[in-house]
Each structure stands twice: as C-alpha cells, then as structure tokens.
Amino acid sequence: MLRKYSNSRTLGDNVRLGVLTAFSAGMVNIGSLLLFFSFTSNVTGHYAILAAELVKGNLYQAAVVLGWIFLFFFGGFVSNMFVIHLNKKNTYIAHAIPIVLEILCLVAVGTYGQFFYKETLVETEVLLALMLFAMGLQNGLTASISNFAVKTTHLTGVTTDLGILFSMFTHKEYRKNKEMKAKAILLLSIVSSYAAGAVVAGVTYMHMGFSLFFVVSAFLVVVIFYDFYKLKLFRFLTNKRTKQAEVKQNKSTPTAFPNVQLKKEKEEVPVY
Amino acid sequence: MKLWIAYISIFILGIGGFAFAFKHVTSPEKTILGEWKEIDWKYETSVAFAADIAAASKAKTEQPEFSFHKAEDWSFLPDGRLRLVIAGKEETLTWRIKGRGHVLQIRYGADRIENYQLTVLDNNRMVLNAESDVQARGIAQLIFERKKTETYAQEIQ
Numbered sequence: 001m002l003r004k005y006s007n008s009r010t011l012g013d014n015v016r017l018g019v020l021t022a023f024s025a026g027m028v029n030i031g032s033l034l035l036f037f038s039f040t041s042n043v044t045g046h047y048a049i050l051a052a053e054l055v056k057g058n059l060y061q062a063a064v065v066l067g068w069i070f071l072f073f074f075g076g077f078v079s080n081m082f083v084i085h086l087n088k089k090n091t092y093i094a095h096a097i098p099i100v101l102e103i104l105c106l107v108a109v110g111t112y113g114q115f116f117y118k119e120t121l122v123e124t125e126v127l128l129a130l131m132l133f134a135m136g137l138q139n140g141l142t143a144s145i146s147n148f149a150v151k152t153t154h155l156t157g158v159t160t161d162l163g164i165l166f167s168m169f170t171h172k173e174y175r176k177n178k179e180m181k182a183k184a185i186l187l188l189s190i191v192s193s194y195a196a197g198a199v200v201a202g203v204t205y206m207h208m209g210f211s212l213f214f215v216v217s218a219f220l221v222v223v224i225f226y227d228f229y230k231l232k233l234f235r236f237l238t239n240k241r242t243k244q245a246e247v248k249q250n251k252s253t254p255t256a257f258p259n260v261q262l263k264k265e266k267e268e269v270p271v272y
Numbered sequence: 273m274k275l276w277i278a279y280i281s282i283f284i285l286g287i288g289g290f291a292f293a294f295k296h297v298t299s300p301e302k303t304i305l306g307e308w309k310e311i312d313w314k315y316e317t318s319v320a321f322a323a324d325i326a327a328a329s330k331a332k333t334e335q336p337e338f339s340f341h342k343a344e345d346w347s348f349l350p351d352g353r354l355r356l357v358i359a360g361k362e363e364t365l366t367w368r369i370k371g372r373g374h375v376l377q378i379r380y381g382a383d384r385i386e387n388y389q390l391t392v393l394d395n396n397r398m399v400l401n402a403e404s405d406v407q408a409r410g411i412a413q414l415i416f417e418r419k420k421t422e423t424y425a426q427e428i429q
Binding site for chain 1: 290300352369371373374375387392
C-alpha cells in the first residue's frame with residue numbers, strides 16, 4: 001500500500017489503500033458530525049459556510065472556519081513535503097510518516113475527548129481543527145502517492161467520476177477497456193468503504209463515544225503494518241533464499257576459503 | 273532560500289492575522305451570557321414535518337423532540353447552567369455551544385438533549401432554529417431579545 005509510488009502502483013495497491021483510508025475518513029467525518037456538529041473530512045461545505053458567515057457579519061465563526069480550511073490545506077502540504085523530500089531515501093518511511101501523524105492527531109482527539117473534554121467552544125474548535133489537519137494529511141498522502149488516483153476523504157470528485165464512467169460504459173468499446181474498469185472498481189470500493197465507515201461510526205458512537213477515534217487509529221495502524229509486515233516477510237524470504245544458496249554452494253564447491261566466497265555473496269543481497 | 277522565507281513569512285502573517293482576529297471578536301460563548309426574554313416563536317407551516325414536531329410538543333407527548341418554551345425568561349450562566357422561568361417556576365438546565373459556535377445544545381438531565389441552530393446572536397437579539405436534522409433548516413424558530421436590565425455579561429465584566 002505505502003511502499004510503491006505513482007505509476008508503479010497496481011490496482012490492488014490502490015484499492016487496499018483506498019478502502020482502508022476511506023473507511024477511516026467516513027468514521028472520522030460522522031464521528032465529528034455527531035460529537036461536534038461539523039464535518040471534518042471535506043472542506044467544500046466549509047467554503048460555503050465561510051462565505052455565509054462573512055455575509056452575516058459573524059467574524060468569529062468566519063475566522064474559525066478559515067482556520068479549519070487552512071489546517072486541511074496544511075495537512076496536504078505537510079504530507080506531500082514528506083513524500084517528495086524523503087521518497088528517494090526511503091519510500092516506505094516517507095509514506096508512513098503522514099499516517100503516523102494522522103494517528104497521533106486522532107489518538108489525541110480520542111484521549112482528550114474521553115478524559116478531559118469539558119465541552120467548551122474552544123476545546124471543540126481545537127479538536128475539530130486537529131481532525132481537519134488529520135484528514136488533510138490523509139488526503140494529501142493518498143492523492144500524492146497514487147498520482148491523484150486515490151482521494152478518500154470526500155466523495156464529490158469520486159461520485160462525479162463514477163457518473164462519467166458509467167455513462168462511458170454505455171458504449172461497448174469502453175466496457176471492454178481494462179483501465180476504465182479498473183478505475184470503476186477503485187472508485188466503487190472507495191465509495192462503499194466510506195459509506196460503510198460512516199455507518200459503523202454512527203452505530204459505534206452510541207456505545208463508544210470518543211473511543212471511536214481509537215478504532216479509526218487501529219485501521220490506520222493496519223495500513224502502516226501491512227507494508228511493514230510485507231517488507232519483513234520479503235527480507236525474511238530473501239535471507240532464507242540466500243542461506244539456501246550458501247548451503248548449496250558449500251556442498252558443491254571444494255572447502256578452500258569458503259567464508260570469503262560466502263561473504264561476497266551476502267554483500268550482493270539487495271537491502272530494502 | 274527566498275522561497276522558504278516567503279513561505280515562512282506568509283505562515284507567520286497568517287498566524288498573526290488569526291491571533292489579531294480572535295482578540296477582536298467576541299466568542300458566542302461570551303455573547304450569549306446574560307438574561308434573554310423569549311418574545312416570539314414560529315414554525316414553517318409549509319413543512320409538514322415541522323408541524324408534526326410542533327403538534328407533538330404542544331400535545332405534551334412523553335418525549336417531544338423539542339420544547340417550545342413560549343414566553344419564558346432564559347438566563348445563561350457562565351458555568352454552563354441555564355436558568356429558565358416556566359410559568360413562574362424556575363428550572364435549571366445545562367447549555368453548551370458546539371461546532372463553530374453555531375449550535376446551542378440544551379440538556380435536561382442525563383438523557384434528554386435539544387439542539388438549536390444559533391441563527392442570530394448579537395448583543396440585543398438571539399434567534400434559535402430548532403432542528404431535528406443537522407442538514408435541515410428553519411423548521412421552527414425561537415426569537416429572543418436581551419432583557420433591558422443589567423445583563424449578567426455586564427455584571428461579570
């Protein structure tokens with residue numbers, strides 16, 4: 001999910017990333033709506049609200065909304081900064097850092113809400129700000145590493161694209177187009193996963209309250225550890241193969257200076 | 273280097289702008305403090321759902337979705353308590369402001385909550401829209417004016 005970048009990603013990579021992050025975004029959005037009466041995974045509505053508050057002369061509310069929009073923007077900015085500056089050094093780390101930051105934000109919201117929240121307006125605004133920053137991080141990351149194919153925190157673009165794709169499928173030649181089919185699969189996965197996350201959040205909110213954000217964080221931990229596990233597994237298999245090759249070599253070659261030969265082979269093993 | 277200076281300058285200016293803005297505007301949590309007199313309430317008769325809500329409230333069903341406290345005095349206290357005068361009797365509830373400062377939440381004990389949209393809130397007037405759905409607007413409206421007596425907000429200043 002996180003190891004590959006841009007065009008080297010497969011449909012499977014994008015679907016896995018899309019499903020898990022869209023599910024998290026759906027949960028966060030409904031969680032914030034039920035707990036704080038405000039959406040956090042998209043900012044289109046916030047732009048409209050900003051305009052409305054300015055027209056009504058509610059400068060306090062306008063400033064709050066502007067701050068939230070900025071934090072969503074800043075989340076995308078920070079995400080892409082990690083991706084473009086660390087990608088060449090270690091792709092996995094570059095892609096995992098924004099998710100780690102997102103988890104930290106959501107755990108902070110869950111912990112504060114569960115143990116310290118006094119329901120003042122300032123607390124509400126700060127917690128919402130953290131969630132908007134977290135969603136900005138997530139959307140920035142998924143869009144950035146998938147060459148803008150995966151956007152999981154809002155469904156406006158996805159729904160539009162699906163509308164276009166399904167109208168294209170009325171033509172026989174487009175129905176056979178593998179790329180279009182793959183895109184439709186990806187978009188449908190994102191939409192259904194987001195909706196499922198929203199429903200699950202609506203149900204779990206009643207029983208869990210702020211602990212809901214720990215569940216969301218757990219999904220994001222899966223995103224991180226899926227690739228971590230894959231990397232470990234790959235390294236384990238590579239080492240195993242190397243050892244088998246060494247044993248084979250030892251059996252077939254004369255005993256003179258075997259260690260020197262083995263050391264050289266070890267150096268040639270690619271390290272990820 | 274120049275680019276970074278520009279980025280950081282814009283960032284600092286933005287933060288400064290926010291700090292300035294927040295210092296010079298009053299939070300709805302402070303504006304609402306004090307005594308308010310309910311002068312009117314109306315609901316949109318064209319919305320069948322709203323009429324149902326109002327009818328349910330008037331009929332005093334066991335759990336009406338909203339309480340329409342006609343002709344009451346509302347005192348918002350800074351510790352989150354709301355003192356209502358209902359037919360000469362005093363009742364104490366709790367209040368909170370949610371969202372970006374646009375939702376007034378009133379709690380009756382542990383299990384009953386009413387949410388109102390703060391459509392207008394200034395020094396003299398408050399308009400609450402009672403809603404049963406976050407996306408719907410204008411179902412029923414409660415209109416208040418600040419009591420002419422010295423307000424609680426002024427007292428604590």
